[in-house]
Amino acid sequence: MANVDVIVVGAGVAGLVTADRVRAAGRSVVVLEARDRVGGRTLTEPVPGVKGLSVDAGAAWVAPDQRLLRAELARFGLETTPQDGPGDALTSLRGKSRRYAATARAFDAVTTADVGQAMMRFAAAADHVDVEAPWRGEHAPRYDAQTFESWIRRVCVTPKGRDYFRLVCGVVLATEPQNVSLLHMLFFARSGGGLLHLLTTGGGAQDARVVGGMQQVAQRLADGLGRWVRLQEPVTTIMHDADGVTVHSESGATTAHHVVVTVPPALATSIEYLPGLPHERTQLVQRMPHGSVVKCHAVYTRPFWHDLALSGEITTDEGPAKVVFDTSPPDSRYGVLTVLVEGDDALRLGAKGPARARTEVLRGLAEHLGPRAMDPQAFVSHDWTAEEWTRGCYGAHLPPGAWTQVGSALRVPVGRIHWAGTETAERWCGYVDGAIASGERVAAEVLTALP
Numbered sequence: 001m002a003n004v005d006v007i008v009v010g011a012g013v014a015g016l017v018t019a020d021r022v023r024a025a026g027r028s029v030v031v032l033e034a035r036d037r038v039g040g041r042t043l044t045e046p047v048p049g050v051k052g053l054s055v056d057a058g059a060a061w062v063a064p065d066q067r068l069l070r071a072e073l074a075r076f077g078l079e080t081t082p083q084d085g086p087g088d089a090l091t092s093l094r095g096k097s098r099r100y101a102a103t104a105r106a107f108d109a110v111t112t113a114d115v116g117q118a119m120m121r122f123a124a125a126a127d128h129v130d131v132e133a134p135w136r137g138e139h140a141p142r143y144d145a146q147t148f149e150s151w152i153r154r155v156c157v158t159p160k161g162r163d164y165f166r167l168v169c170g171v172v173l174a175t176e177p178q179n180v181s182l183l184h185m186l187f188f189a190r191s192g193g194g195l196l197h198l199l200t201t202g203g204g205a206q207d208a209r210v211v212g213g214m215q216q217v218a219q220r221l222a223d224g225l226g227r228w229v230r231l232q233e234p235v236t237t238i239m240h241d242a243d244g245v246t247v248h249s250e251s252g253a254t255t256a257h258h259v260v261v262t263v264p265p266a267l268a269t270s271i272e273y274l275p276g277l278p279h280e281r282t283q284l285v286q287r288m289p290h291g292s293v294v295k296c297h298a299v300y301t302r303p304f305w306h307d308l309a310l311s312g313e314i315t316t317d318e319g320p321a322k323v324v325f326d327t328s329p330p331d332s333r334y335g336v337l338t339v340l341v342e343g344d345d346a347l348r349l350g351a352k353g354p355a356r357a358r359t360e361v362l363r364g365l366a367e368h369l370g371p372r373a374m375d376p377q378a379f380v381s382h383d384w385t386a387e388e389w390t391r392g393c394y395g396a397h398l399p400p401g402a403w404t405q406v407g408s409a410l411r412v413p414v415g416r417i418h419w420a421g422t423e424t425a426e427r428w429c430g431y432v433d434g435a436i437a438s439g440e441r442v443a444a445e446v447l448t449a450l451p
Contacts, residue, residue, distance in 0.1 A: 012040020017439025034234035044213025066433035087311035114161035174291025290392025303335030321364025
């Protein structure tokens, strides 16, 4: 006899939403989480030595059209604050710096024209991609046979234009464009409403932040589940047959009618499945590496960059501080600059140790904002690649050939084993909204399958 109806592996947003919906339908569920906390790739942490200030070490932003996430925020009474603030943004490509207002162009005229034509061609190609099944369509084999880097080299005609799209790949996938299938880049962009939408603050993917931090969504979901969320329970083995599943974790074995695996692909491969998974499924998750991110926060006594009429938003092709946002609290009682170190820069920075990483990031800020950037009140960083139960962020990406060869196995259940997580989402793949969508999809799937 089963202990519960459904076992959920992973207490990230996808897993908690799955459990929440299953429980709401009147069925029993237990969530097994390896970490000592809930939230997965959402993590809100207090800043040591700075009273009353917390920062999002993980996912942070909300888009206006992320309706599922916004529904959860409304459900739990969580508010947002706009990302856009006063002042000019800064951009620097190949040693040429430029400051610009939100309504002005970020590049010189030639680069602007090149980026514009490349964006149009990218959008036209993305229109041919089926977000429900990217491996389908007459263009899919051709798109999947090349990297995003090869597309950049072929389509962009200026060095700065090519550098810009390489920077874009790091911003959205946290890896280098030579690692990514063009098909995957097209799918990912269309999944989130278009490439420009993913790169935009006001009205785009970085429109707003959650007051008090994004991890509150996971925490509120977990609070509603109570004792049915079990922490520090890494799953080692999933045994499955026609009669049910047995999941082995630190505390022993739990049985159920169905199990839902919601952990990131790199972690799902570390679980032993008895009997083994189909070849297509195994090949797929082995070909879904994660990006690399070190997220840093420099905290100052005040947002001094406002004295320079700057917004604190910076993009540059010189690392490691290539992408910077002002994430100061709404009342500006502190100034906070969030630095996203991605791809190869994250791998290099993570290998240098915290002290060297701090110095390099602050020097990068000082190049744009002056010497005051070198003296923060506090500095915190989180290396997601080094975290045992994550192994990279923001999400997984697919190299050439993977989508068209084995991508169809992404969401297909294996007997009584079901799959969720933001990587399985059709809309807003890689984002919290996508994680919620995947949880709702798989909850409906198992509820239909339950006796």
